[in-house]
Amino acid sequence: MKPDAAQEPPQKSPLILVAAAVEPEARPDVADALEARAWVCRALERAGWAAEAWDITPSLLASPEGVSGHLEKKRASCVFNLFEGFGNDSGAEHRFRSLLEKAGTPCTGNSAAVLETCLCKDAVSSLLRGKGIPVPEGKTLLPGDSLSLLNDLPLPLFLKPLREDGSVGIDGNSLVTDRDDLPLRVGEKLKFFPGGIRAEEFLPGMEYSVSCIGNGPYIVPAVSVIDYGKWNAGRPFLDYGSKWDPDSPLYSLTPEPAEGTLKERAVQLASEAGKTLGCRGYFRTDLREKDGTLYVIDINPNPDMGSGGGFLRQCREGGMEKEDVAARIVKLAIENGRGGKEQW
Known part of the structure; x- marks a missing residue:
């Protein structure tokens, strides 16, 4: 005999893991993702999903087995990806996404390839x-490159790290209006961002x-x-x-x-x-x-x-x-x- 509907076990809501970076001394732009995670979890639960916070720490990301193991254990329907890398490792963003793709778990936002590009x-x-x-005229400078690479670019120039986001490395020294200032400004930027900088015509x-x-x-x-x-x-x-x-x-x-x-x-x-x-x-x-x-x-x-x-x-x-x-x-x-x- 079919049991009364009131006695049937309720259907479990699909689980969404909401991933964000957690590190001891996070920059404001990295820590902001935790505030976002709180409202995203509430919103998803109101929409009928089960939402669970997932802390992405440097030690977890250093262990791919830990990421895949958590996904296998939770069997989530999707990962809501608020992870933007760590304060000293922006590239962690696309590496984390790559692990999700290898596990075959649907994930919000862009692919690892797009994030890396x-x-x-x-x-x-x-x-x-x-x-x-249309994009601004620009040149890439690596440590040891000659400033003569910039001779064809019109002033003013805008200097920014080659591989950062969230306006990291953009400050009062980013805009250069005098070529005599280039050696100092470029040297300072490359000191903090040895992976390279991008010099572009300022619009x-x-x-x-x-x-x-x-x-x-x-x-x-x-x-x-x-x-x-x-x-x-x-x-x-x-x-x-x-x-x-x-x-x-x-x-x-x-x-x-x-x-x-x-x-x-x-x-x-x-x-x-x-x-x-x-x-x-x-x-x-x-x-x-x-x-x-x-x-x-x-x-x-x-x-x-x-x-x-x-x-x-x-x-x-x-x-x-x-x-x-x-x-x-x-x-x-x-x-x-x-x-x-x-x-x-």
């Missing part, structure tokens, strides 16, 4: 330029930011713009402090919703850049303007999901609540894991 600024520049997408116009969601084609909740001419903040670019230090004069700067033809062009370029790099799930594209032309300056394939971050702000401006954003991202990951194809 986007971490290297000259690789991104080369790929985009090859598809006709003086407005800065646009485009958040994209989807496996292709992408939806764009909103586009933001910063007109530095309206702000008396001392420098015409966002540095590390502007995002992570409340005492920074740029910390209170709030981008405005973009409008007009440049907004539409920003959306077009962001979509083309994402398609070129193979982005899936979600990502953010930053662009700057010069003489009416937009140039892609950065692709963030694993953007900050903190409540105060630009990605969620644009989602809110587009009418998307963060709970809906989290659920959509998980569904995209599961679709991707099942072999979902782009519909370009």
Whole structure:
């Protein structure tokens, strides 16, 4: 006889592991992922999933068996990936994702290959330029390289680490307006970032930011713009402090919703850049303007999901609540894991 429905055991909710870095002395940009993890867990549980925090520590990542063993034990339906590497090891981001891919567990966001490519600024520049997408003129410098490599680049120049994200290494010494300052500025940057730096033509116009969601084609909740001419903040670019230090004069700067033809062009370029790099799930594209032309300056394939971050702000401006954003991202990951194809 069939038991009464009220006596049947309840169905278990699919488990989502929410991964984020945990280390003893985390930089603010790394620690911010823990705040994001808290709201993501709550959002997923409200959407009907079981959500469980997963601490990714340096010792765990050093043991691939530990990662695969945890996945096998938990049998999660998906990993919500908020792991952006460690303070002294940005490359850990794509290595962790690679372990998830080897285990066959669906994972939110971009693949290990995309994460690794986007971490290297000259690789991104080369790929985009090859598809006709405007990028700033630039050169890569490694320790021991001659500064004569920069002779063909127009001033001012902007210096940034070759393999970092989250505005790490961007500060008041990043903008160079006098060639006589190059030996000191370049030397300082290479001292802290021996893996290389990227020197690019600085674009003086407005800065646009485009958040994209989807496996292709992408939806764009909103586009933001910063007109530095309206702000008396001392420098015409966002540095590390502007995002992570409340005492920074740029910390209170709030981008405005973009409008007009440049907004539409920003959306077009962001979509083309994402398609070129193979982005899936979600990502953010930053662009700057010069003489009416937009140039892609950065692709963030694993953007900050903190409540105060630009990605969620644009989602809110587009009418998307963060709970809906989290659920959509998980569904995209599961679709991707099942072999979902782009519909370009």
